[in-house]
Amino acid sequence: MKIISKEDFQSFVNALIQEDSWNVIGVKSRGNKFAFAPLDSADELHLDYDVTLLPPKKYFFPQRETLFTYDISNGFSAKNPEETKPMIIIGVHPYDIIALLHMDEIFRETKSDSFYFKKRESSIIIGVNIQKMSKYNFSSYMGCATVDYGYDLMITDLGNRYAINVGSQKGEDLLSKYAKNVTLALARDVQTAGQKKRGIMNQSEQEFKFPPELIPELLKDSYVKSGFWEKHSEKCLACGSCVLVCPTCYCFDVKDNPDLSLEHGERIRTWDGCLLEDFAKIASGENFRATRPTRYRHRYFKKGKYLFDRFGFVSCVGCGRCSSNCLPDIANPVNLFNDMYQESQNAGAQFATSIQPDVNIKTEGNIDYVPKLATIIKKVPMTASETLFEVKLEDGVELGHKPGQFVEVSIFGIGEAPISISSSPTKKETFELCVRKLGNVTTKLHKLNVGDRIGIRGPFGNGFDAESLKGKDLLFVAGGLGIAPLRSLFNYVLDNRKDYGKVFLLYGCKEPKEILFGEELLSLASREDVEFKSAVNWCPENETWTGSIGVITTLIPQVSFDPEKTIAVLCGPPVMYKFVIADLKGRNVPDDHIIMSLERRMKCGVGKCGHCQINHIYVCKDGPVFNYSKIKGVPEAL
Amino acid sequence: MKPKVAFFDFAGCEGDQLQVANLEENLLDLLGQVEVVSFREVMKEHSDNYDIAFVEGSCTRLQDEDRLKQIRKNAKLVVAIGSCAAIGGINSLKNYKDLDQVKKTVYGEHAALFDSYSARPIDAIIPVDAYVYGCPIDREDFLQVVKSLLLGKKPETPTYPVCVECKKNENVCAFERGQFCVGPVTRAGCNSCCVNEGTICWGCRGLIDNPNENSQKEVLIKNGLTVDDAIGKFRLYFGWQEAKR
Incomplete structure (x- = not known):
């Protein structure tokens, strides 16, 4: 000193x-x-x-x-x-x-x-x-x-x-x-x-009525506490003040800021906050944390449980900025946790000290925010709102993706959007993206033509473990655009057909004109080593349809598979999973034989920006492919 | 070919068009991207051949509806600029008063000669493609919307309140200064310009999509406003939106 x-x-x-x-x-x-x-x-x-x-x-x-x-x-x-x-x-x-x-x-x-x-x-x-x-x-x-x-x-x-x-x-x-x-x-x-x-x-005016080391343990049982989060967040203005002044909050948004030439500009990142309304909203309009209580709860869980499980610290240092900046006075962690503790005590709960998780922080290189340049070399319109783009990286290097991974597609001046890769890694030199016109990036992408350039970052995410699926029977269940990521694995399996057992593909969409990869699917009919079934929700009178009518689950009874030997691979709109999983369970498919690819708002691609988070899971790096047995207890997952 | 743009005004102070005319160093760059074919505040020429119509002012008379519909017919894109056009604005204060009395106050003995009905934003009459909020509009925000439209992109209008920008700008909260602010329920996008200058947010950009109005009113009252004053705070700019909710 x-x-x-x-x-x-x-x-x-x-x-x-x-x-x-x-x-x-x-x-x-x-x-x-x-x-x-x-x-x-x-x-x-x-x-x-x-x-x-x-x-x-x-x-x-x-x-x-x-x-x-x-x-x-x-x-x-x-x-x-x-x-x-x-x-x-x-x-x-x-x-x-x-x-x-x-x-x-x-x-x-x-x-x-x-x-x-x-x-x-x-x-x-x-x-x-x-x-x-x-x-x-x-x-x-x-x-x-x-x-x-x-x-x-x-x-x-x-x-x-x-x-x-x-x-x-x-x-x-x-x-x-x-x-x-x-x-x-x-x-x-x-x-x-x-x-x-x-x-x-000894100067603190605040008082914890229990040892704060218990916070992770206390939170564990309070996720679905009846009315607790609703009561505490009733006055929440969703103004984000609590997270914006927090010294440990790190969520951010990424956007483009073109200048008036429209040709130059910058990509910026700005502070964002999980309390804000659109934080978990994706381009289709689905908002995975639409209500104030769910967002309010997420903040406490992220600080007190999710980050603790990942890093071993409760991500709160007690600065009190959130408390002093909350106008309705509902953001003070001391009050909330005291209340939670009191309620648990009243209910007779006992707490052991939270177990310190093993922390092993691995770093593999730096995040690269600058996309690689790529050229659209083929553009195949598939439906009124979906197009298949074949893309080649300009540096001549292969993308090197695994089935089920995704890339971030950039159009400078517009922004970046996560798109799953539709082609199998066995297809070398180029890769394919099946894109639905939904948000700004995908709408603009549809206006681009062969020869136009886009930016690509990635591949990101875990992808399907094609190795571990070897020797298994595979039941693919795809709903609507869900066929896009599944196709990367499906085609990979067909290209390595002898490594896999029986292959089933069940595909459903709203009506015949929305069918994706129609010709490819038709050609499956002539293959004896693939059993293909399809369904549409309805068929307009002036169109013909020879498949089934109904939602995707109508196809499940039509195939006969051995639940012990079969792995079901699912991808579709959020509403689909619950029903398909219930039917598969009805057919005695074990939980760990169901894998799925989930969609969220993946923005940074590397588990930082927070937008794609499902409870403690970052879809962009822990997913997008998940084994059902691992996420069935994760409340925000399905 | 550069898109042709035109400016129109209804019941308003023309302060938003003035903001456009005052774009200063950005004006020439903007004119490099668009061709202005009608802009009464700055030029004599007029043409009905335009792609983007910027409309200022609220609709306060039945006969204004036809003019709005004609603009909609002529334009590919209609952009509401300013609080009056976008959310009904300050004009909607009159909606809470007796119309005859309002006319008498404004026009005196000639009141009978003038038509008037309750003030409303232009999207109460015609579909609107984009909004530039504010009273007056923020020039940077206007340019952001224009650039988005020129790039074929839906403008990224914030759905979060002014508090977000205020916190990022590290302002001392208006309530901490003993003032009353409606920033927590007001749509951001102005970079919290008023609070940055030491005043309050009056709410000129309108309510966010899902405001917690009860909580905000409670905050106002808890900090010392009377119930009537709290209601008045909301009516200043949110009059039309509140009546609709």
Whole structure:
């Protein structure tokens, strides 16, 4: 520990501000509140603040960030944005430092987010121990009121001088180069600093009525608590304030911002929030978390359970910003969890401490937001609203996908949309996308022609494990556009026919004119190694139809299969699964013999942006292919 | 060929068209993308041959309906610009008063010479393809909508409230400053411009699709407004929308 007088600390900060090679940021007053902002002078610094409006997260994961700029005027080009200056951030409270440690793990998992880490790694954090706790702060309960790690320098106010803990070589160097009259701490200083730190612990006005370590365990049984979430969210404005001010929230949206030339522009990401109405809505209009109680519940589960199961921490540091920003006063986690605990106690529930999950964060490279360029080499209209596009990557490299994976298709100026790959990996050099005209990207895609260029990111997702299906009988059940992802596996199986047992394909759609891959399906009739059945919901009088009439489940009794040897592979509209699964169960198909591909709003493709989340599952990376036995207990899945 | 655009006004202050005329450094770029064939506020020429019609103002007379229908017939796309055209706007305040009294207040002894009915947004009369909300419209928001339409894209109109932008802009909440704001139920897209300047959100972009009106009114009252004042806060811009809900 080192000691510096307050005067010399002022000079130190001013010396840092004089340097041109970095931006110096500190806590400044804003109205009757405080905010992190660029410092012009050390006089502006308020190290005795209670809490800032927004956490320092905004400097690493900004409200709005350019992922790349594009130019379509001369062919196509996309380039990454320029580097930004390193930052020195002065006055970060311990809970915000720990929140950044949370963010580090989240942004590192699976694919590392270079935008975040470039800024994070080049920055210097000068923390300050809390001197005044805000009314809603409960960081002491969350173990986040003090911290021994995650800073370069940490300051404790000792009256007329500061104690400085050095947390890194960068901090040490900064101090020795820019600070004058720094001395080693004496025993009395160490002791006073320790007392100050401990004093903070008793300052919280909030009170947990149970040990917060129990939160994950407590949540476990409260998902369907009758009326609980409805009652607590009745006054929710769905304004998103609670998540937007949160130091550990990281959901984002990605969109294009063309300039007026319409040829240049940027793709940006902006903060988003799971409390907002359209967060889980997909282009077809289906909203997977349409009501306020479901979104309100998701926030608590994400913080208290899902992230705990994945990373081993309750993703709340107790800063109290959500509580203080909620106008109807329903966002305070302390109140909600106390209520939940009380109700559980009344019901006689007993809680053991939550079991720490095994955490093994793997990182495989960086997220690449810049798509590869690709050309449409064939465009086959299939129905009034669906078209099959054959696409080739311009760099000549194969896509290298597994059946069931998806890509993000970009049209610069319009945006990006997840599209499942319809062709089998056995088809080399090019791949196919069967696309329904629904949202902005897919509508524009339908207006493009052979020779036009699009952007492709991916492939993403787990895909079907074609290897493990070898030797099995396969029952494909496809509803409507659900044939698109299934076709990648189906064709793969046909191309490796001898590796698989019996193959059934059941396909249903609304009416004959909506049938996809009609000719391909017709040719199946002549194959003896495939049993193909189809149904339409109705057939207009002037059209002919020789298959069945009715919903897809009418086809299941028409085929005879051995439930023990058969794997059912399902894909269709959300409403289909419940009924098909019930019928398969009626035919004694075991749960783990049913696999399915689910549709959600996959935006980033790498388990970060949050839009595709089904409870704790990220469809974009944990799926889109799921074994029924693994998701049947996941309430938002089916 | 550049799409032909035309501007029209109904009951309103023409402040939205003024925002377009004031696009400053973006005006030339915009004119590089579209051909303006009718814009009474800035030019004498007029043509009925246009692709996109921008309509300002609410419909407050029966005879305005025919003109609106004609515009709809002529245009491929109709865009409502400004609160009056998009949500009925401030004109709808009169819908909560006696019409004869309103006419007398405005026209005095000549009241009988003028027609008037309750104010309504233009989509109460004709289908509308896109909306630029605001009183007046935000120039950047207008350009976003125009760029979307030119690219053949449905404009990404926010369904979330102004609070989202306010929080991102790190404003001190109006309620924390002892003021009363309807930002939590008002459609975003303005970049919380009024609160950024230290005032409040008056609600000029209209209610979001699914506002929690009861909770918002409770918040207003809890913070010290009378019930009547809370209702007044909502009526200022949400009058038509509330009556419809």
